[in-house]
Structures are given as C-alpha cells and as structure tokens.
Amino acid sequence: MSASLLRPALVLGLLSAVGPFAIDMYLPALPVIGADLGASVPVMQGTITGYFAAFGLAQLVYGPWSDQVGRKLPLYVGLAIFLLGSILCTLAPTAGWLIAGRVVQGLGGAAVMVVPRAVIRDMHTGHEATRMMAAIMLVISVSPFLAPLAGAGLILLVEWRAIFGVLAVAALVSLAMTRLLLAETLPVAQRQPVSLRAMRDGAAKLLTHKGFMALTFLGGFGMASFFVFIASASFVYAEDFGLSPTQFSLAFAVNALGFFAASQMAAKLGQRFGAQRVMVRATAGFALFTIALFLLALGGVSGLALTMAGLFCANACLGLIIPTAMVMALEEHGPIAGLASSLGGTMQMLVGGAMTAAAAPFFDGTVLPMLGAIALCGLLALLLSALVARLPEVQASA
Template sequence: MSASILRPALVLGLLSAVGPFAIDMFLPAMPDIGASLGTSASVMQGTITSYFLAFGLAQLIYGPWADQAGRRLPIYVGLLIFMIGSLVCTFAPSATMLIVGRFIQGLGGAAVMVVPRAIIRDLHTGHEATRLMAAIMLVISISPFLAPLAGAGLMYLAGWRAIFAVLAAAALISLVITRTLLPETLPPSARQPVSLAAMRTGMLKLLRHRSFLALTFLGGFGLASFFVFIAQASFVYSQAFGLTPTQFSLAFALNAVGFFASSQFAAKLGMRYGAMPVMVRASTGFGLATLILLGIGISGHASLPVVMAGLFCANACLGLVIPTAMVMALEEHGEIAGLASSLGGTLQMLAGGLMVALSAPFFDGSVLPMLGAIAVCGTMTLLLARVVASTAPRTAQA
C-alpha cells in the first residue's frame, strides 16, 4: 500500500471507527442492560434506532458545514458532542435517558462518518478513491473484532456503564489524532458558503439524479441488513442459541470477517472487470444468499453454524458492494461532495433505522424474524443494482 493511501487510511479509519465502536461495544451488553434498567428487548432496540436516526439527520449539517468551514472544525465539534452523549449514557438512570444519550452520541458520531468521505473525495477519485475507501474499511474492521470483546470484558470487570466511559475517552483521543495527524484537505479557495438556497439547489439536483439515489439506497439497504443484525443478534444469539456475551462477541466478529476481507478486493476487481459489473454481480450474490438463508430458516434448519455460514457468504458479497457504491454515488458530484456525502449518509441511515423499526414488532427472540428482515434488505439491494445498471452509460458498464 502506497504512502499516499496508508497514512490517510490509518487516520481516517481510526476516526471513522468511533461510530462503529459506539455500536459494537454496546451489543454484548444489551440483554444485561435491559435487565438492569428493567426494560424489554424492543425498548433496547430503540437505543439502536435513536442512534441511527440522529446519526442520519446530523449528516445534513456536517456535510454543508464541511464544505464551508473546511474538514477539521466539524470533526472537532462532532467528537465533543459524541463525548457528551457518552457521558450521559454512562450515568443514565433509566432506559429513556439511555436512549437520549444514544441520540446525542449519534449527533456527534455523524461527523466522523460524513466528513472522512468528503476528505476521500478531496484526495482521490475513481479507483484510487475506492482503494482508499477499502483501506479505511480495513482499519474500521478492528471494530467488530475488538469492540464486542472489549465490551464484554468491561461489562464483566466494571459493569456496563464502563463501556460508555471508555467511549468518552476514545472521543478525547480522536480529538488529539485530528489535531496532530489530520491536515486540512479543503483549501479556502475551494470552500463554499452555506446558504439555504444553495443547499436547496444542491439537494434538488441530487434528489433528481436517478443514479445517485439508486446507488445511495443500494448501499443503504445493504447497511440496513447490518443494522437489523446489530439490533437483534445479541438477543437471538443469547436466547435462541444460548451464547454468553463473550461467545456472542466471537460469533459477531466471525460474521464480519467476510465483509471486511472482501472489501479489500473491491478496487482491484473494479479495475479489472469494471466497477458496475462487480457491483451488480456482488449485489446479486448478496440478495440470493439472504433469500436462501431465509428459506433455510422457514424450513426449520437455521442452526447457529448454518446462520453464521450464510451471513458470512452474504457479507462477503456485500463487502464488494458498499465501497464501490459509495464512491460511484459521489463520482459526479465533486463540487458538492460534502453535501452529497451528507445527504447520501442521511438517506442510508434513515433506511437502516426504518428497517429496524419496521422489523421490531415482529421480533420474538427467534432467528426467523431477523433473517426475514435481512432478506428484505438483500432483495432491495439486488433490485436497485439492476436499476443502476439500466441507467448507467454503456461505457460505465464495461
């Protein structure tokens, strides 16, 4: 990996991992937190939905702000807000206050998701941008391996509140990293003043751009499958399969291996076969894998090894889809990369949060409702890939 990719990948990857850590460290503790606060699994899923809702809406602010003020200031403010939310969660006396704290966390965590995407667009385009995105995802991949185990260990040693105290400390460390290692990538001459008129014009342009919307929601429903898994897996794995928090953490990490391993091949495969064919075929593989897994669940044969193997295959396909779709969605919108990144991120988070909210009433602690919701996401991803392919110029499909 060249130096032009390695350093920004490490810095942006570590910053971008703050949000996933806020989710993944929390997962093994969800059943215990629910019991501690005297609340139900459906209410605990609300802590996931509130985080994603705030995470999505806040991106509409950070993107345009990053186009006006540069990339670093919004990151500073976002990390401070995230730290405050983490402290609220640390001392939350009730499930309601925990949900509020998670909402504040989401408001801050959005900054270290949307702004790094715009920084990628500042530095590179095309296959180089895909390489950098994939490298960042490789750094982020430490989250599903270390965060759940760290969360389970902290819960065992000091109780679940220690998880959020550590997240507050992580935000402080991220502020230091931003101050010392992240240069400003948007020169003053390229900055655009924020105005409601300009935002409205830019948003209307993006919302009328069929390919942008299709690519955004394609990635959104792919991510939504993760959100459903995140919201429900800890309860399914503990109640239906009888796993301990540590065992769940290991199972969760294994399910993420396929995604992050395959994402490292996205740029190379795109250069060799074309980004569009890779994305369409990978989306097809993801959709079919989720439908097959649902069929196995309906037949009553969805054991833990089968579920883990099926999700591994599905996520391996998805690892080729997400970085490619994100880069392709921004490719034609360099002049409003911050706004495009924020609007795309908002739409994706809202799609994910909506899927979690819609699937929650059907959740009964068994594996079938989770597989059904994931299959819906897979089907939507498959269909949207076909829409993107049908609207792309013939040269882009080669």
C-alpha cells in the same frame, strides 16, 4: 499501498471507527443493561434506533458545513458532542436517559462518518478513491473484532457503564488525532458558502440524479441488513442459540470478517472487471445468500453454524458493494462532495432505521424474523442493481 495513501487512510479509518465502536462495544451488554434498568427488549432496541436516527439526520448538517468551513472544524464539534453523549450514557439512571444519551452520541458521531468520505473525495477519485475507502474499512474492521470482546470483558470485570467511559476516552483520543495528524484537505478557494438556496439547488440536483439515488439506496439496503442484525443479534444469539456475551462477541466477529476481507478486493476487482459489473454481481450474491437463509429457516432448517456461514457469505458480497457504491455515488459531485456525502448518508441511515423499526414488531427472540428482514433487504438491493446496470451515467463514471 503507497505512503501517500497509508497515513491518511489510517487516521481517517481510526476516526471513522468511533461510530462503529459505539455500536459494537455495546451489543454484548444489551441484555445485561436491560435487566439492570428494567427495560424491555423493544426499549433496548430503541437505544440503537435512536442512535441511528440521530446519526443519519445530523449528517445533513456536517456535510454542507464542511463544504463551507473545511473538514476539520466539523470533526472537532462532532467529537465534542459525542464525548458529551458518552458521559450522559455513563451516568444514565433510567432507560429513557440512556436513549437520550445515545441520541446525543449519534448527533456527534455523524461527523466522523460524513466528513471522512468528503476528505477522500478531496484527495482522490475513481479506483484510487475505492482503494482508500477499502483501506479505511480495513482499519474500521478492528471494531467488530475487538469492540464486542472489550464490551463483554468490561461487563465481567466492572459493569456496563464502563463501556461508555471507554467511548468517552476514544472521543478524546480522536480529538487529539484530528488536531495533530489530519491535514485540512479543502482549500479556502474551493469552499462553498452555505445558504438555503445553495443547499436546495444542490439537494435537488442530487435527488434527481438517477445514478446517485440508485447507488445510495443500493448501498442503503445493504447497510440496513447490518442494522437489522445489530438490533437483533445479541438477543437471538443469547435466547435462541444460548450464547454468552463473550461467545456472542466471537460469533459477531466471524459474521463481520467476510465483509471486511472482501472490501479489500473491491478496488482490484473493479479495476479489472469494471466497478459497476462487480457491484451488480455481488448484489445478486447478497440476495441469493440472504433469501436462501430465510427460506431454510422458514422450512425449519436453521442453527448457529448455518446462520453464521450464510451471513458470512452475504457480508462478503456486501464488502464489494458498499465501498464501491459510496465512491461511485460521489464521483460526479466533487464541488458538493460534503452535501452529497451527508445526504447519501442520511438516506442510508433512515433506510436502516426504517427497516429495523419495521422488523421490531415481528421479533420473538428467534432467528426467523431477523433473517426475514435481512432477506427483504437483499431482495430490494437486487431490484435496485437491475436499475443501476442500465444507467449510462453510472457506467461512465465507473
């Protein structure tokens, strides 16, 4: 990667990792926190869905705002809100307070999801943008490997509240990086005034653009499979597979490895074979692996090794789908990249939250309901990929 891409990719990747850290570091502690606060499994899953819901809805604010004032001010505000939420979680006396703190975290963390996407669109388009997105995902890949282990270690050495103390420190470091290392990428002359009419017109354009909608929801159902896994895995791996928090952290890292390894190949494969073609075929692979896993579990054939292997392969397919879908969805919408990023991110988060909430009543501590919900995500993504393959405007932008 060229030096012109390396530094911004590193900074944006570290900023973007704050949101995943707020989830990944917390996962091994879910059963422990539930026991300490006297909360049931559905209530503890609510601390995750509350975060995702706030994270998704807040993106509607940060994107248009960043189109008006530039990219850095929304990052400052979002990180400050995330810091406040982390402090609230650290001091939470009850599960209700913890959920409230997680919602505040989500409201702030949304900024470091939506604004970096717009920054990428400010700087690059096409394969260069996909390459930069993949580089950012490589930096973010630190989260599923180190964050759960760090969380498990803190549980053993101190207590679960220390996890949120670390997240508060991460917010402070991110504020310093934004101030010192991140350049403003949206010139004053290119900024768009925020008005209800402009937002309405921009949203109407995006919501009626077949390529944008198909790509957004295709990536959304892929991300929804992650959300279902995140909300269920710590309980499934502990209750059904008998893993300790540290063992779960290692298993979680292996499941994530396929995604981040494959994401580094997305730009090269897209340049060689065509981004749309790669994405459609990867979606077929994702559906194949997730549906096969569910059918095997339905027939009584399941286990830790099989589940991890199947999810590894499915996530590798997602590593080709998600960065490409993100870039292609924004490709034609440079003047409203912030709004497009925020609207797309909101819809994806709401899809993920809806899938997680729909799966919750069927959760019984075993792997079958989790795999069933993930397989449904794979099937819906497959149906959308057939639509994407027929869209001429998407083909043109690829």
